[in-house]
Amino acid sequence: MRLEILKAPVAFxxxxxxxxxxxxxxxxxxxxxxxxxxxxxxxxxxxxxxxGSHGLFGDSYxxxxxxxxxxxxxxxxxxxxTSLAVGFGSVALAALMGVTLGLLSGYFGGIxxxxxxxxxxxxxxxxxxxVALLIDGVxxxxxxxxRYDLLAVPxxxxxxxxSLWVQFARTVRARTQIEKNKDYVLAARISGVGMFRVLTAHxxxxxxxPALVIATVNLAVAILVEATLSFLGVGVPATQPSLGTLVRxxxxxxFSGDWWMSILPGGLLVAVALSINLLGDWxxxxxxxxxxxx
Amino acid sequence: xxFVLRRLLHASIVLLxxxxxxxxxxxxxxxxxxxxxxxxATLAEREAMHRALGLDDPAAAQFLRFLGNVLSxxxxxxxxxxxxxxxLIRERAPASLELSLSAMLLAAGLGIxxxxxxxxxxxxxLTRILLALSVVGVALPTFLVGIVLILVFAxxxxxxxxxxxxxxxxxxxxxxxxxxxxxxxxxVLPSLTLGLFQMTLIMRLVRAEVSQVxxxxxxxxxxxxxxxxxxxxxxxxxxxxLLPVITIVALQFGNLxxxxxxxxxxxxxxxxxxxxIQAIQFADVPVLSAxxxxxxxxxxxxNLLVDxxxxxxxxxxxxxxxxxxxx
Numbered sequence: 001m002r003l004e005i006l007k008a009p010v011a012f013x014x015x016x017x018x019x020x021x022x023x024x025x026x027x028x029x030x031x032x033x034x035x036x037x038x039x040x041x042x043x044x045x046x047x048x049x050x051x052g053s054h055g056l057f058g059d060s061y062x063x064x065x066x067x068x069x070x071x072x073x074x075x076x077x078x079x080x081x082t083s084l085a086v087g088f089g090s091v092a093l094a095a096l097m098g099v100t101l102g103l104l105s106g107y108f109g110g111i112x113x114x115x116x117x118x119x120x121x122x123x124x125x126x127x128x129x130x131v132a133l134l135i136d137g138v139x140x141x142x143x144x145x146x147r148y149d150l151l152a153v154p155x156x157x158x159x160x161x162x163s164l165w166v167q168f169a170r171t172v173r174a175r176t177q178i179e180k181n182k183d184y185v186l187a188a189r190i191s192g193v194g195m196f197r198v199l200t201a202h203x204x205x206x207x208x209x210p211a212l213v214i215a216t217v218n219l220a221v222a223i224l225v226e227a228t229l230s231f232l233g234v235g236v237p238a239t240q241p242s243l244g245t246l247v248r249x250x251x252x253x254x255f256s257g258d259w260w261m262s263i264l265p266g267g268l269l270v271a272v273a274l275s276i277n278l279l280g281d282w283x284x285x286x287x288x289x290x291x292x293x294x
Numbered sequence: 295x296x297f298v299l300r301r302l303l304h305a306s307i308v309l310l311x312x313x314x315x316x317x318x319x320x321x322x323x324x325x326x327x328x329x330x331x332x333x334x335a336t337l338a339e340r341e342a343m344h345r346a347l348g349l350d351d352p353a354a355a356q357f358l359r360f361l362g363n364v365l366s367x368x369x370x371x372x373x374x375x376x377x378x379x380x381x382l383i384r385e386r387a388p389a390s391l392e393l394s395l396s397a398m399l400l401a402a403g404l405g406i407x408x409x410x411x412x413x414x415x416x417x418x419x420l421t422r423i424l425l426a427l428s429v430v431g432v433a434l435p436t437f438l439v440g441i442v443l444i445l446v447f448a449x450x451x452x453x454x455x456x457x458x459x460x461x462x463x464x465x466x467x468x469x470x471x472x473x474x475x476x477x478x479x480x481x482v483l484p485s486l487t488l489g490l491f492q493m494t495l496i497m498r499l500v501r502a503e504v505s506q507v508x509x510x511x512x513x514x515x516x517x518x519x520x521x522x523x524x525x526x527x528x529x530x531x532x533x534x535x536l537l538p539v540i541t542i543v544a545l546q547f548g549n550l551x552x553x554x555x556x557x558x559x560x561x562x563x564x565x566x567x568x569x570x571i572q573a574i575q576f577a578d579v580p581v582l583s584a585x586x587x588x589x590x591x592x593x594x595x596x597n598l599l600v601d602x603x604x605x606x607x608x609x610x611x612x613x614x615x616x617x618x619x620x621x
């Protein structure tokens with residue numbers, strides 16, 4: 001399967017783009033031309049310069065500068081890092097919660113199953129952005145700004161994963177219900193293998209593949225939800241801007257025609273989401289075509 | 295009949311649960327007395343307010359009182375505006391509703407014909423462009439679409455306003471922007487932004503359904519009878535394809551709630567979405583908890599309607615797949 005990706009040009013190029021973006025994002029401290037967090041690198045005299053211009057002291061800004069004189073390219077790389085980190089974290093947590101609940105309710109059934117599925121049913125009709133917004137918003141209202149800034153990223157990850165866990169739980173539960181009656185499970189239990197081991201080492205590998213597909217599909221969703229929340233002002237704190245925050249800051253200057261400060265980070269966001277989606281589509285077609293949507 | 299009662303019971307439990315969460319938020323988050331009396335109040339005044347708000351009663355009594363208030367339309371007083379929340383909601387609901395309805399009309403009006411086209415004319419250039427665009431469309435965050443539209447049509451071309459509702463006429467409690475030119479102009483970009491992803495969804499759905507229906511034997515029979523193509527497409531195929539589409543669209547109304555928050559923020563549209571965002575920014579807890587009750591009420595009602603109606607219309611829909619999207 002590893003080499004088959006070369007046969008699908010769309011998936012191959014998406015994977016390549018995504019790899020480059022990840023390297024740029026997580027290698028930002030080493031690769032970015034300027035350190036976006038270093039106050040000394042922001043030259044207010046160079047604020048709001050269009051792409052391709054040069055600053056007063058000869059600094060070149062390939063993508064222009066933001067309202068505080070920071071190089072936009074560096075800011076975007078650091079912002080991408082934050083966006084990807086929150087996105088990955090949210091999906092990982094959602095997968096953890098969903099798969100665990102799916103395994104437990106699928107295997108044990110009973111009242112646990114009934115309760116979990118009721119909650120899942122209710123939540124499935126709510127759009128992720130609304131759930132995440134309400135959780136995050138109420139938390140922001142409860143804590144004052146300073147304490148919120150410290151807890152912002154964990155709260156954000158928790159809020160987004162709460163909106164995404166249901167798909168994992170449902171799929172894993174359905175599969176677990178099928179697997180639990182199979183011979184290898186019965187054999188393991190008769191031989192005295194503990195409950196935890198049966199679930200993790202025996203059943204999980206057989207029900208885990210669809211979860212991987214769902215994770216890939218939802219990664220773009222998580223990143224876009226985080227970007228939207230940051231754009232609305234209830235996402236990551238200003239000290240750790242993500243791409244959504246950058247769009248928000250740049251948006252204030254849209255009317256004076258300084259388009260690059262919001263459009264370029266936005267474009268990067270779309271590029272990330274699109275390549276994840278295309279790669280995820282290819283992955284899903286190869287691993288589990290049953291989850292394909294029209 | 296038992297099915298209907300069971301769904302009603304289910305909906306009531308959900309509403310009760312959200313009501314409880316709402317009550318906990320409004321009662322225990324922040325200090326209601328502090329927000330009501332201001333900073334210069336004396337201790338005696340605070341205690342009087344404490345008693346007046348009934349904060350000494352047992353929690354269960356307070357919860358029941360809260361429920362009674364909600365059911366009779368009293369949703370508290372906003373910290374920020376000092377006005378009853380119910381009044382705020384009533385004032386701003388028309389703006390959100392007009393926006394949502396026009397977005398839906400746009401989405402269906404464009405989505406259905408385009409969906410039919412892409413299902414029928416599979417190889418054409420338009421079809422391939424539309425399908426490619428719909429793939430990109432899923433990766434586009436709504437706020438970015440709004441910003442790009444503002445940039446192109448308001449900033450660069452100057453054809454349409456970038457924010458606000460334009461001039462509105464008050465029809466005895468319902469403010470509408472549909473009767474003025476500036477109101478209509480102001481409606482265009484926000485509706486486009488809000489309706490775009492809905493349109494993509496409807497287009498893909500209609501395409502899938504029409505493709506499926508076209509393979510049915512009664513279509514072949516109609517063709518062999520010599521029924522003109524146009525009649526086949528629109529009367530026979532589309533009619534059958536539309537049933538599941540209508541159900542999914544009704545469910546998507548809930549999605550509109552969420553996305554209208556974004557669109558109203560981008561365009562500064564004075565509706566419920568903007569109210570919520572401002573409530574979050576100003577920690578206006580009564581508005582937030584009222585919004586929670588409102589949202590859960592709308593969703594519960596919507597789901598109940600769909601649950602009751604859809605098996606009646608089309609038994610295949612009992613386990614509809616929900617196409618979720620981020621923003």
